[in-house]
Amino acid sequence: MTVTDMVGAALVRLDWMVLIYFLAVNSFYGGLLLAASLELNDHVRKVWGESRWRMLSSDIAPSISILAPAFNEVATINESVRSLLSLYYPKLEIVVVNDGSRDDTMAVLTREYELASCHPIFEEQMETKPIRGVYRSRNHPILVVIDKDNGGKADALNAGLNLATGELVCAIDADTLIEPDAMQRMVRPFLDRDDVVAAGGTIRVANGCVVKSGRVIHARAPTSVVAGFQVIEYLRAFLFGRVGWNRLGGNMIISGAFGLFRRRAMIAVGGYAYDSVGEDMELIVRLRRRGHEQNGPRRVEFIPDPVAWTEVPESLRALGRQRDRWHRGLADALWRHRRVLLNPRYGTLGMVAFPYFFS
C-alpha cells in the first residue's frame, strides 16, 4: 500500500469528521455573518444624521495622541504627516517617532515642518533605546518628532507612548493615510462605555487610488491581481469578521495600522512587547486579559466607518512575507497567553475567540 493509498484510506474513514468540521466551521461563519449583518444594520441606523461637528467644538472631547513610528520612510513620510495634520479633531497631538532611519526621513521632516528642538516634560515609564532629540514643529505646534536610536516598531511606539499626553492613543503605521473625520468616529465607543480599552477602524487598500496632499481623493481598484484580491479580503475581514465579532463581544485584533487605545491602560500593562512579532495583537490580548483579571476595562470595539488607507503588497513574495509575519505574530500571541484558552474566567475571549483562532 502506497502513502497515497494510506492517506486516501484514512480520509475515507475520517469523512464524517471532515463533514462535521465543515458543517461546524460553515455554521459558525454563517452565525458570524448574521451577527455582522445585525451589527452593521444597527450601526447605520445609529449614525444616520448624527452631527459630528459637536465633537469638533466640544470642550470635553477626549484628547488623542497619534503615534506614528517611522523607519526609512523618506518616500511617504511627508504625505503621511500631512494627512495627520489635516485630521478634523479638536484635541490632537501627533507624535512621529523616527526610529533610527538610515535615509533622509529626519531631514525631510525637519525641512518640511520647521522642526525646533524642545524639551517636553515626560516620565519615561517604559525603557526604550536612547533618544537623540525631541523636536516640535514651528508651523504646526501639535506635531512632535522623536529622533531615537533604532529599536524596532515596539520600541518606537513605547517611546511615543512615554511622551504622549493624550487620554487616548492612536497607533498607526507611518504609511497609513487616515480619513479626515476618522478620529471623530473612532472616539465614539470610548464615550459610550467606560469599559472600552481599545477600538479599531476599517482599513482599505490604497493601491491604485489617487492620493493628493495626504488624502485619498479618488478611490480606485488596484491594477495588480494580488492587490485586487486583498481588497476583497480586507472588506471581508473588516465588514464581516470584525463587525461580527463585535456583536459576539470577542474582538481580539486591532490592526496595528489603525487602532485607538486608552493610554493609561497601555502604560499599566507595560506598553508594547519588544520580543513579539505581532506586537499589536499581543497588546490587545494583554489588555483584555488584565481587564478580566483586575475587573477593569476590557472591551475591544470595532467601528466600521472610520477609514484608514494603506498600501498592500503587490507581489506574491512580499505578500507571503507579510502573511508569514502575521501568522507568526498570531501564533506567538496565542502561545504567550495560552492560559486564556477555554478558561471561563476570561469570558468570550477565552471560551470563543481563543478556540476560534487556535483552530
Added chain:
Amino acid sequence: MVSFRVFYGALVVEGSLITGAIVLLGGHGMWVWWYAKWSRPVLDMARTVLLDALQDRLASKRASVLLDPLPMGLKIQLITGLSKNLYGDQRQSLAAIASDIGIRSAAVSSCGSRFWWRRLRGARLVTLLGGEEEMMFQLFLDRNPMVRAQAAEWASQHPSLAAASKLVAMLSDSSGHCRFAAQDTLQRIGAVGVESILEHLSIHSGTSAAAALAVAVGLRDPRLLDPALRFGRDGSARVRSLAATVIGTLGGEDAVSLLTELLNDADAEVRAAAARSLGKLGYWPSAVSLSLLLSDDVWETRRDAALALQSLDSPGVLILQRAASSGDPRASNIARQVLDLPDDLEATSSARA
C-alpha cells in the same frame, strides 16, 4: 462512509445559500445603482429650487409646492444635506420650507414610533428643524440611550431652566453616551444651567456630585464657589479633586486656603489638582507648600507642582532652581525638566529607583 445522499444534500444546501446570497447582494447593488441614477437629477433640480428659495423669500412658497410631491426619503436627504452648511436666517427659512413639505410632521410622527431607530431619526430631524419642546422633553426619558442623548443635543439649541434640570438629571444616566451629551450641552448653554447644577449639588454628595462638578469646571461661575468649597472636604477623592479644579477657576481667599490644605491630601490626584489650581491662580504664598510636593511619591503630582511653581514667576522659579541643585533626586529631576536644564543622569536614575 458518508452516503452520497448526505454529501449531495450538504452541497445543495451550500449551493442554495451561496446562490441566494449572490442574488440578494446583486439585487441590492442593482437597486442602489438604479436609485442613485434616478435620484441624482431630481436632487440637483430640487437643490436649485431650494437654494433659489433661500435667496428670495417670495420664492419659498413656490419651492414648497414644487418639492412637496417628492418621496419623503429624498426630501429628507435634500434638507439634511443643505442644513449642514446654513446658519441664521437661511437655516430658519429652510426649516420653514421643511415644515411646509411635511418633514416636520413626519419627524414628530417618527418620535412616537415603537422602533428606537425611527425615534432616533425623528429626534435628529426635530433637532435640525427646531421646536417641539413638549415632545423632546418626553424623549429625555426614552428607553434607548441614543434617543435620550439626541434629546440632550436638541437642548443645546433650546436652552431653558426646564431643559437644564433634565440635563443635570442625565449626568447620572447609565449610558456613557448620554452622560457625555448632557455634559457637553450643559457646557454649551453656560449660565442657564448653573441654577440646576447648584440645586443638584445641594441635594447630592459623593460620587453623585462628581459629574455636576466636572461640568462646573468649564462654567467658571462665581455661584459655584460655595458648593465647591464644601465638596473640597468630601469623602471621595475624585470629588475633592474636581472641587479643587473648580476652585482653581474661581479663586478667592477661602479658595486658596482650602487648596493649600489639599496639597497635603492623602490622594495624589487631589494633591495634583490643588497644585494645578494654585498655579493657575498665581498664589505665590503657596510656593513653599508647593515645593514640598517636588518630592512627592507620584510623578504626576511632582510635575504639576513644578509647573505650578514655574507659573508663580520669580518666587516659584527661585524654588525650582534651588531644587534643581538640591540633593533630593526626585525634586532635582523634575525641577531640571521644568527649567529645561541638562539632565543630571545620576539624579535621573536615583529618581527612577
